[in-house]
Amino acid sequence: MSTTKKYQVGEEITSVCTKCKLPLDHTIAAMVGERVAKVQCKTCGGLHRYVNPAAGESPARKAAKQTKLEHAWEQLVQSSSSKKKQPYTFAGPFKQNDLIDHAQFGLGVVTQRLSWDKIQVTFKEGEKILLSKRKVQ
Structure with a gap:
C-alpha cells in the first residue's frame, strides 16, 4: 500500500520557490498525471516548476x-x-x-x-x- 499523498490542482503544497530560494507555501497550478508539475508561490506570486524541498541536490x-x-x-x-x-x-x-x-x-x-x-x-x-x-x- 502506497503512503504517497495524491495531490490535485488548487491544493496547497510546500515547494522551494525558484525566485525566493526558500521552501514556502505554494498552490498547485498544474499536474502531469499524478505528479505536481507547476506551482504558484503564495509569497511572491511566481509560477514555476515544483521543487521538492526534501530532495535537494546531493x-x-x-x-x-x-x-x-x-x-x-x-x-x-x-x-x-x-x-x-x-x-x-x-x-x-x-x-x-x-x-x-x-x-x-x-x-x-x-x-x-x-x-x-x-x-x-x-x-x-x-x-x-x-x-x-x-x-x-
Missing part, C-alpha cells in the same frame, strides 16, 4: 559541479594572466580575454563582447553580463 554532485566550474575559471585566468588586471568600471574599454577585478564578484575574465555596451565575464562563481562602454577614439 552534496557530492554539488561539489563536483563547483570543482568543474572552478577548474574552467582557473584555466581562463591562467590563459589571461600575462595581462595586468584592470579594475572594473562601467566606462571600461574591455575586450575579450581581458582580466578584470570586480568589487563584488572578484577576479574575472572577459569571455565575449555581446554588444557595444555589454560584456560577458566569467568569475569563479559563474558567468555574469556587465555593462562596459568602449571609449570613443
Whole structure:
C-alpha cells in the first residue's frame, strides 16, 4: 500500500520557490498525471516548476559541479594572466580575454563582447553580463 499523498490542482503544497530560494507555501497550478508539475508561490506570486524541498541536490554532485566550474575559471585566468588586471568600471574599454577585478564578484575574465555596451565575464562563481562602454577614439 502506497503512503504517497495524491495531490490535485488548487491544493496547497510546500515547494522551494525558484525566485525566493526558500521552501514556502505554494498552490498547485498544474499536474502531469499524478505528479505536481507547476506551482504558484503564495509569497511572491511566481509560477514555476515544483521543487521538492526534501530532495535537494546531493552534496557530492554539488561539489563536483563547483570543482568543474572552478577548474574552467582557473584555466581562463591562467590563459589571461600575462595581462595586468584592470579594475572594473562601467566606462571600461574591455575586450575579450581581458582580466578584470570586480568589487563584488572578484577576479574575472572577459569571455565575449555581446554588444557595444555589454560584456560577458566569467568569475569563479559563474558567468555574469556587465555593462562596459568602449571609449570613443
